[in-house]
Amino acid sequence: MLYAIIAVLSAVLFVLGVRRDRRRIANAVWLGLTLVFAFLWLVSRDDLPVWLDDAIGWAVLVGVLGAVLVLPVALIVNGVVMLRREGRGLANLLSLLTGVAIIVLVAFFVLALADERTWVHAVVGSLVIVAAYVAFLFVSLLLYSIIYGKTGRRTGFDAVIVLGAGLNGSRVPPLLASRLDRAAAVFRREVAAGHAPLVVVSGGQGADEDVSEATAMRRYLIGRDVPEELIVLEDRATTTEENLRYSRALLTERGHTGRTVAVTNNFHVFRTAVLARRMRMRLEVIGSRTAWYFLPSAFLREFVALLARHPITHTVLPGLLVALYLLLVLR
Incomplete structure (x- = not known):
């Protein structure tokens, strides 16, 4: 029930934010929170039909495998295409570097599963939390960017x-x-x-x-x-x-x-x-x-630019999440 309440509150804040000004970054965050907590509410229910429960399970499995296997490979391939077509600028390396970073993080996570040392779990867990924070913001901003680009006035300009x-x-x-x-x-x-x-x-x-x-x-x-x-x-x-x-x-x-x-x-x-x-x-x-090949690096560049406008916020928030995690793990 708590998940449903948070999802509804986030949805209300999202609608109010859009009505007030469609150009607010906070709108993307409220949209992301709405989707996350609506999903958590759905999967936490024990009265779902069997077919829907199975469909959600398969969807989660496909999503996880896609995120840790297909996505990084696709990003690396895209990065190679960018380098060949657009040159070796840092902005053109973003998709390749992101793909490599995902592979490295997954490798660390898998190795940590077989390691019983507490400090290893603390380090890898902290990296996963930071990565989850960044991924949440990126997906939220990407989805809202698409919504923003598809809505609004299209005629009547002077x-x-x-x-x-x-x-x-x-x-x-x-x-x-x-x-x-x-x-x-x-x-x-x-x-x-x-x-x-x-x-x-x-x-x-x-x-x-x-x-x-x-x-x-x-x-x-x-x-x-x-x-x-x-x-x-x-x-x-x-x-x-x-x-x-x-x-x-x-x-x-x-x-x-x-x-x-x-x-x-x-x-x-x-x-x-x-x-x-x-x-x-x-x-x-x-x-x-x-052009399709330009989009991954371009969206990543825009994301980095948006984060850079609020460096303190995007340092403090993941820092607090990591600190809370370490208190739970190392106590």
């Missing part, structure tokens, strides 16, 4: 901000092209509805780029029948936060007070929304499609 991404010299690569294609589609939909929004292309020039991202983006959109006079160039930004801040300033200069939407890739939508909330910007964020 301005469109397109966030930049890296160029190949002066050429727009597929990742950035997908954002621009989505922005062009939004523009055409608004034109069909009777008004043409301003389109802000935002992105500075990197050391390995021949022109600013904004310049290449404007050229791309003109080729997609977006009128040049409606495209606003923002060519200073080097981060997502600067994309939003500088674009807002340009729109304010032009007297814009209507609804705004930011366009980025689907994996980047929720972090962009969180940043916009922190900057007190009222805007929607919508995402474009991303």
Whole structure:
């Protein structure tokens, strides 16, 4: 019964949080807690039909085997693909490193089962608790990011901000092209509805780029029948936060007070929304499609970036869980 009460309370807080502001990280946490305690309530019941009880058991077994066997191998394979297609940057190593970390943790856990020393159990148990904390947050944020990206306003915008991404010299690569294609589609939909929004292309020039991202983006959109006079160039930004801040300033200069939407890739939508909330910007964020092989590392990178915004919280909370576990094990 306790699990059911906690699940209901978490669900209520999730709904209230979404109604208050869809861009809150806490919404993802309440969603995760709702699912966890609803599952615990379900499996703790002793009045389930036999077929449902068996189905849950098989589902748990498949999930565990998938998490400890299939997932790490898939992440390592994805990491190799990323290295071959995108280069050896640290961000491209994230899926490979995560896969290796899962394998190492599983190996330590299996070895600890055969070891009777208390300190070994304490160390491995602490690692498992930290890993469970990180996994809970990652899955919660991933699920809520998907929900956020599939909901919200899709029409009625007076301005469109397109966030930049890296160029190949002066050429727009597929990742950035997908954002621009989505922005062009939004523009055409608004034109069909009777008004043409301003389109802000935002992105500075990197050391390995021949022109600013904004310049290449404007050229791309003109080729997609977006009128040049409606495209606003923002060519200073080097981060997502600067994309939003500088674009807002340009729109304010032009007297814009209507609804705004930011366009980025689907994996980047929720972090962009969180940043916009922190900057007190009222805007929607919508995402474009991303190549399948790019998604695991991209979501991991976004997850790390979100955790890095609250380092104390995500140090203290798992630290308290580990301390409680050690008190129980070593007493």
